[in-house]
Amino acid sequence: MNTHTGLGRLLAATALIGALVGANAARAAELSVVSGAVGNDLAEMQQQLDRFAQQSGHTVKLVSMPASTTDQFGQYRLWLSAGNQDIDVYRTDVIWAPQLAAHFIDLKPHVAEEIDKHFPAIIESQTVDGKLVAMPMYTDAPALYYRKDLLEKYGKQPPKTWEEMAATAKEIQDKERAEGNQQLWGFVFQGNAYEGLTCNALEWVVSFGGGQIVEPDGTISISNPKAAKALDTAHSWINTISPPGVLAYQEEDARGVWQTGNAVFMRNWPYAYALGNSDDSAVKGKFDATTLPIGEGGERSAATLGGWNLAVSKYSRNQEAAIELVKFLASEEAQKFRALTNSRLPTLVALYDDPEIVEKQPIVPRWKEVFLNAVPRPSAPTKTKYNEVSSEFWTAVHNTLSGNGDGESNLKRLAARLKRLQGGEW
Amino acid sequence: MAGPVSRNSELGRQRVLAAWGFLTPMLLVLALAAGWPLARTIWFSFTDAKLDSLGSAEWVGLLNYLEYLDYGDGDGEYFGLLFDEGWWAAVWNTLRFALISVTLETVFGLIVALVLNASFPGRAIVRAAVLVPWAIPTIVSAKMWAWMMHDQFGILNDIGLRLGLLDAPIAWTASPDTAMVAVIIVDVWKTTPFMALLILAGLQLVPSDIYEAARLDGVHPVKVFFRITLPLIRPAIMVAVIFRALDALRVFDLVYVLTPNNDRTRTMSVFAQENLFQFDKFAYGSAASTLLFVVIALMVLLTITLGRMDLEGNRS
Numbered sequence: 051m052n053t054h055t056g057l058g059r060l061l062a063a064t065a066l067i068g069a070l071v072g073a074n075a076a077r078a079a080e081l082s083v084v085s086g087a088v089g090n091d092l093a094e095m096q097q098q099l100d101r102f103a104q105q106s107g108h109t110v111k112l113v114s115m116p117a118s119t120t121d122q123f124g125q126y127r128l129w130l131s132a133g134n135q136d137i138d139v140y141r142t143d144v145i146w147a148p149q150l151a152a153h154f155i156d157l158k159p160h161v162a163e164e165i166d167k168h169f170p171a172i173i174e175s176q177t178v179d180g181k182l183v184a185m186p187m188y189t190d191a192p193a194l195y196y197r198k199d200l201l202e203k204y205g206k207q208p209p210k211t212w213e214e215m216a217a218t219a220k221e222i223q224d225k226e227r228a229e230g231n232q233q234l235w236g237f238v239f240q241g242n243a244y245e246g247l248t249c250n251a252l253e254w255v256v257s258f259g260g261g262q263i264v265e266p267d268g269t270i271s272i273s274n275p276k277a278a279k280a281l282d283t284a285h286s287w288i289n290t291i292s293p294p295g296v297l298a299y300q301e302e303d304a305r306g307v308w309q310t311g312n313a314v315f316m317r318n319w320p321y322a323y324a325l326g327n328s329d330d331s332a333v334k335g336k337f338d339a340t341t342l343p344i345g346e347g348g349e350r351s352a353a354t355l356g357g358w359n360l361a362v363s364k365y366s367r368n369q370e371a372a373i374e375l376v377k378f379l380a381s382e383e384a385q386k387f388r389a390l391t392n393s394r395l396p397t398l399v400a401l402y403d404d405p406e407i408v409e410k411q412p413i414v415p416r417w418k419e420v421f422l423n424a425v426p427r428p429s430a431p432t433k434t435k436y437n438e439v440s441s442e443f444w445t446a447v448h449n450t451l452s453g454n455g456d457g458e459s460n461l462k463r464l465a466a467r468l469k470r471l472q473g474g475e476w
Numbered sequence: 477m478a479g480p481v482s483r484n485s486e487l488g489r490q491r492v493l494a495a496w497g498f499l500t501p502m503l504l505v506l507a508l509a510a511g512w513p514l515a516r517t518i519w520f521s522f523t524d525a526k527l528d529s530l531g532s533a534e535w536v537g538l539l540n541y542l543e544y545l546d547y548g549d550g551d552g553e554y555f556g557l558l559f560d561e562g563w564w565a566a567v568w569n570t571l572r573f574a575l576i577s578v579t580l581e582t583v584f585g586l587i588v589a590l591v592l593n594a595s596f597p598g599r600a601i602v603r604a605a606v607l608v609p610w611a612i613p614t615i616v617s618a619k620m621w622a623w624m625m626h627d628q629f630g631i632l633n634d635i636g637l638r639l640g641l642l643d644a645p646i647a648w649t650a651s652p653d654t655a656m657v658a659v660i661i662v663d664v665w666k667t668t669p670f671m672a673l674l675i676l677a678g679l680q681l682v683p684s685d686i687y688e689a690a691r692l693d694g695v696h697p698v699k700v701f702f703r704i705t706l707p708l709i710r711p712a713i714m715v716a717v718i719f720r721a722l723d724a725l726r727v728f729d730l731v732y733v734l735t736p737n738n739d740r741t742r743t744m745s746v747f748a749q750e751n752l753f754q755f756d757k758f759a760y761g762s763a764a765s766t767l768l769f770v771v772i773a774l775m776v777l778l779t780i781t782l783g784r785m786d787l788e789g790n791r792s
Binding site: 124131293306437449 | 527528530555626627628629645646647649650651652735736737738739749750753754755756757
């Protein structure tokens, strides 16, 4: 009798466990998230994914991509057009929403509660025809990094204008080289012909008062003396304060030169702040960051609005789990972790007053104003033609930087080409 | 059984039938794997296809290749691929790249093959070692060279500076003057072993008694090379050159990794990829791919004609 009940209980328990496991197996999905990365992005993402896997029971595979946003876009466009079911969640650049909107599901109904906690401008940038294409995970606005120790040594202040920046950079570079620091350069930025150059050059042009390439109403404004002046100024840096190789640098190349202590100034995104203060960094504790300089005749410092978002593929077979993952990675907890480990700027308003972030990553709260005034790239007015506009722009800039024509003639050509590209309407 | 069999005889018909039987699977696979995509690309080049809506592509005729925009005041302008400066710059880049890199590879490959053909101790190891660059995937070697050519961390500049060959680091992939040189250097490094291997195979088929006769007659070694070796291995060299030229004309990976988006190195394939996937111009990219196919076909025909290639095997 006893054994009988015992056996019965055992059987019942087994059945129950079986049912639980079975139910769990039916619910647990295998997700794939694809992401490009600079710096520590992937390591940070993996840590977050591990926590998500623990909490939810889903397994997530992280598919890594090259750092260049241009390369990522080509691959994603191809996968999405082919209706690829292998990738559930895409990490998308802030400029992609209008071009890829058709392939992603509308997240709005799923994040109704969270949506108001994010900065409205960022949500706006990811909304196409009322559809929330992607959920922001962090935002980006570049800074001018400078070496506190070197500026102090030569009694300099962080520069307010590009002219000051170039003069300070030149002076420190020359004096330091005379003292035997042969590798030192004044200023590094992203000069490779890719999307990053569009960001850099847009900042120069706007800070010189030269407009935003294509204005929000669709007017092509790039061919003007102020914009030409901006590009010619940038051209004058090459081989004087910037290494000639800067014309092939992307973010990580610039950071490489900077973090080995070989640059006085660097233009880069906030992620370089946390990495610059890591233990193996030659500039740990020796630098700070400020807003990018203003151009001659310009009125404001300009920072290009960047940032990355998460979108769920329409072709995913695990959309529910994928939405869960997106909500997790965009949550307050995840954004705080990202800000603390990687100095990535949160898209949640409340986090800018978080005491722990204020203490450990002081650049984050200071950056709130910067990105609130950040300049968007003209991806909204130019719609599906944005990539081509950007490519035409960075080509004109790269030509100017490498001395292949001056700012005025290259921008005149650019304006004519954009006009043709525009056709009847963008 | 040997000897010609008339096609009209019973046996002849059977053989022809058998031959078709054996060929059919191969032809089918070829049609599916090569013919169908090619035909589709050519079709898309005459439509207004977009990557997101390939199904609803509509015929637009030659518009992607050639379009005359009439301004209505007696003035007008030509557009389309045939009038696209960017495309012709890409064609010119590709031809220049192919010509220079294949020439260098042939010369170096020949030298390496001649060395490897001589017998010396450790030849087997050297032969294997020479093949290493060819065994490395192009993407990997391109990335590797990109770091070696880096202006700040690169070993090439470091060596050059230490030896006093350079007075300032060269930004190999960044400067417009050296970008193409950089691409060619990497390509030559990578594919010379392939050339050497094919030419070596040709060299080993040259009967040694001819050399012996030449030596007995006291012919100068240089003359032996130009009068005996070169004519005898010419077919092997021609095959190798055509293989390489085909490869070089559709070069993509190397340029894409080493110097992406650079006007001076953009090749036809990179141009096509950019339009197909980066920009919203799938049809235009298809037109570029179609012309790429035409250009390569022309180049191969030209090489075969000029090189008096014997593809039929009629001459002996």
